[in-house]
Amino acid sequence: MLTVETVRSWLSLFIEKLEKNEKYLNTLDEPIGDGDHGANMLRGAKDLRGKLAEGLQAGLSELFKMAGMSFIQKTGGAAGLLYGQVFLHMSEAFQEDTNLLDSLASGLEGIQTFGPTELKEKTLVDVWIPVMEDIRNKRLTLDRINEHVISTKDFQAKKGRAAFVSKQLNGHIDPGAASCGYFFEAMLEAGVY
Numbered sequence: 001m002l003t004v005e006t007v008r009s010w011l012s013l014f015i016e017k018l019e020k021n022e023k024y025l026n027t028l029d030e031p032i033g034d035g036d037h038g039a040n041m042l043r044g045a046k047d048l049r050g051k052l053a054e055g056l057q058a059g060l061s062e063l064f065k066m067a068g069m070s071f072i073q074k075t076g077g078a079a080g081l082l083y084g085q086v087f088l089h090m091s092e093a094f095q096e097d098t099n100l101l102d103s104l105a106s107g108l109e110g111i112q113t114f115g116p117t118e119l120k121e122k123t124l125v126d127v128w129i130p131v132m133e134d135i136r137n138k139r140l141t142l143d144r145i146n147e148h149v150i151s152t153k154d155f156q157a158k159k160g161r162a163a164f165v166s167k168q169l170n171g172h173i174d175p176g177a178a179s180c181g182y183f184f185e186a187m188l189e190a191g192v193y
């Protein structure tokens with residue numbers, strides 16, 4: 001269910017997963033990027049934890065606004081802007097009465113503010129879109145999220161830094177897809193879905 005409590009634990013669990021997997025996300029970013037995705041995400045996550053602790057009265061829209069500002073201000077690289085726009089767009093969606101799927105559709109628009117990203121271009125979109133499809137079909141599970149993350153191994157990067165080293169890409173999970181997987185695992189575990 002989508003409530004202030006479940007969304008709060010959604011974001012808190014996401015923060016925990018980013019902390020726990022910082023090194024792993026950096027490692028994923030080494031062969032196809034610059035090895036900083038975990039460190040980048042952690043800075044935003046830590047800042048958000050502080051904001052969550054202070055903003056105890058925040059509603060849904062404000063919670064995602066805090067998340068958006070943390071990632072835009074503290075997370076470097078492409079991911080900071082991408083996740084920042086995702087959360088700010090979700091925040092806007094929650095200014096009105098909305099549902100989970102529509103708010104995620106707004107989040108996807110946030111990603112697309114950097115230009116159209118298609119499926120199979122080795123980005124977080126490769127997790128975001130299939131997860132939306134699974135929610136629509138009422139079949140989202142932790143296993144399916146994991147499968148979507150792993151599917152990025154075989155894709156050829158067309159966006160961001162990884163596109164410049166695309167020859168070496170096969171067999172590597174996209175780091176942004178992996179962090180996005182944590183976001184949706186956290187969503188399931190928080191009972192939002």
Ligand code: ADP
Binds near residue numbers: 040077124162175
């Ligand atoms: P940087 O590449 O600046 O070091 P990060 O390592 O934090 O930034 O993030 C890299 C991730 O960002 C990639 O794994 C990919 O998922 C995502 N990404 C990069 N560019 C785009 C884009 N245009 N659209 C969607 N996702 C993107």
Ligand code: MG
Binds near residue numbers: 029035036077
């Ligand atoms: Mg990087």
Ligand code: MG
Binds near residue numbers: 077
């Ligand atoms: Mg970088």
